[in-house]
Amino acid sequence: MKQKRLHRSVNFDTDVDTLLPTLFSASEQAQKFLEHVKKSGGKVKLVLELGGEDDVCMTMEASPELASMARELKLQFRTGLIADGYNIRKVDFSKIHGVAGNDLNKLADALELTDGANVLDLMCGYGAVSSHILGYAKDNGKSVRLSMCDLHKVQLDRIPDDVRSSVEDVTVSDARNLPYLDGKFDAVVIKMGLHEVPQIDQPLIFQQVFRVLKPGGRFVIWEVMPDTGEQQDAFTEQMQKKNELAGYESIVVDRYFTRGEQMPWLFEEGGFVDVRQVFEANFHQSTLGRLDSELGGDRTKLDALNAFVRRCTPQSIRPSVDYKDEGDSISMKVPNRIFRAKKPE
Numbered sequence: 001m002k003q004k005r006l007h008r009s010v011n012f013d014t015d016v017d018t019l020l021p022t023l024f025s026a027s028e029q030a031q032k033f034l035e036h037v038k039k040s041g042g043k044v045k046l047v048l049e050l051g052g053e054d055d056v057c058m059t060m061e062a063s064p065e066l067a068s069m070a071r072e073l074k075l076q077f078r079t080g081l082i083a084d085g086y087n088i089r090k091v092d093f094s095k096i097h098g099v100a101g102n103d104l105n106k107l108a109d110a111l112e113l114t115d116g117a118n119v120l121d122l123m124c125g126y127g128a129v130s131s132h133i134l135g136y137a138k139d140n141g142k143s144v145r146l147s148m149c150d151l152h153k154v155q156l157d158r159i160p161d162d163v164r165s166s167v168e169d170v171t172v173s174d175a176r177n178l179p180y181l182d183g184k185f186d187a188v189v190i191k192m193g194l195h196e197v198p199q200i201d202q203p204l205i206f207q208q209v210f211r212v213l214k215p216g217g218r219f220v221i222w223e224v225m226p227d228t229g230e231q232q233d234a235f236t237e238q239m240q241k242k243n244e245l246a247g248y249e250s251i252v253v254d255r256y257f258t259r260g261e262q263m264p265w266l267f268e269e270g271g272f273v274d275v276r277q278v279f280e281a282n283f284h285q286s287t288l289g290r291l292d293s294e295l296g297g298d299r300t301k302l303d304a305l306n307a308f309v310r311r312c313t314p315q316s317i318r319p320s321v322d323y324k325d326e327g328d329s330i331s332m333k334v335p336n337r338i339f340r341a342k343k344p345e
């Protein structure tokens with residue numbers, strides 16, 4: 001899917017209490033307009049007023065010349081206010097991502113680390129993958145220059161001191177708009193991150209990773225990837241309900257879990273070659289497993305989640321996901337896969 005929207009993170013990582021982090025995105029037409037605004041030395045003000053005489057008032061203020069150009073291009077200014085998720089979500093991913101024994105070694109193997117390699121742990125959270133890569137490189141007698149990047153400072157603040165002091169940089173940035181130079185990295189890894197951005201934006205991440213990789217560089221993705229559309233719907237709906245009950249609005253609205261068959265296509269559309277699945281395990285989803293970590297120990301929420309899952313998981317897919325209803329806990333398994341691809345030499 002080719003879409004050329006521009007994304008800019010605005011005011012992230014700010015220390016000014018009155019400014020809120022937000023994301024700005026512009027269509028291709030709007031980018032032309034912004035380019036013209038820049039060249040002409042003009043200014044455009046996008047104003048969103050809440051709590052005024054009209055309940056919500058949105059306007060675009062510009063010089064007559066710019067206003068008529070915006071009209072000709074039929075531009076609109078749209079916005080949405082939603083509660084964020086990762087600014088409050090503090091969970092131990094190792095307990096919910098179905099990471100077992102040597103699974104993280106498979107991820108590290110796929111990076112094909114060479115001595116002194118530049119590696120990016122993208123959508124890194126509190127750095128479990130980085131921590132593993134550092135240990136893996138040391139065990140193999142190699143050094144790596146690791147960069148860590150995540151959109152949410154709250155997650156980066158959870159990085160243990162020993163990891164933070166061993167990496168090159170820790171950067172707050174959106175994966176759709178990376179701040180790194182072209183061709184900087186030998187390898188980029190994303191574990192359980194791709195599904196955090198909407199389907200329409202996922203190709204942007206592939207484009208950005210392609211840009212920041214060196215020729216021959218490796219891109220490794222670990223994701224939960226349902227096998228069929230029915231599995232995808234049932235799993236997504238269950239996650240949405242859990243996230244809604246947990247109070248994470250952006251995570252409910254944005255997420256898209258890519259099916260296994262879609263993944264090679266995303267890599268290829270992004271220009272990658274030698275796309276292969278290097279590992280498959282299972283993501284174990286258990287409703288009871290989320291009680292303390294995400295539902296605040298509230299049993300009424302667990303009951304609501306269980307009732308929803310019973311209603312929304314079609315009988316036809318239950319055998320394929322090993323669906324088990326034990327009253328308090330409903331569990332299912334969805335494939336967890338690692339894919340690796342390369343930027344052409």
Ligand SMILES: C[S@@+](CC[C@H](N)C(=O)[O-])C[C@H]1O[C@@H](n2cnc3c(N)ncnc32)[C@H](O)[C@@H]1O
Nearest residue numbers: 086093123124125150151152155174175191196
């Ligand atoms: C499920 S966690 C995975 C963290 C880590 N990769 C791991 O497996 O331990 C997803 C992470 O993606 C980050 N994230 C969400 N949207 C993002 C975006 N647009 N750009 C960069 N990071 C994002 C979240 O803040 C969160 O830390």
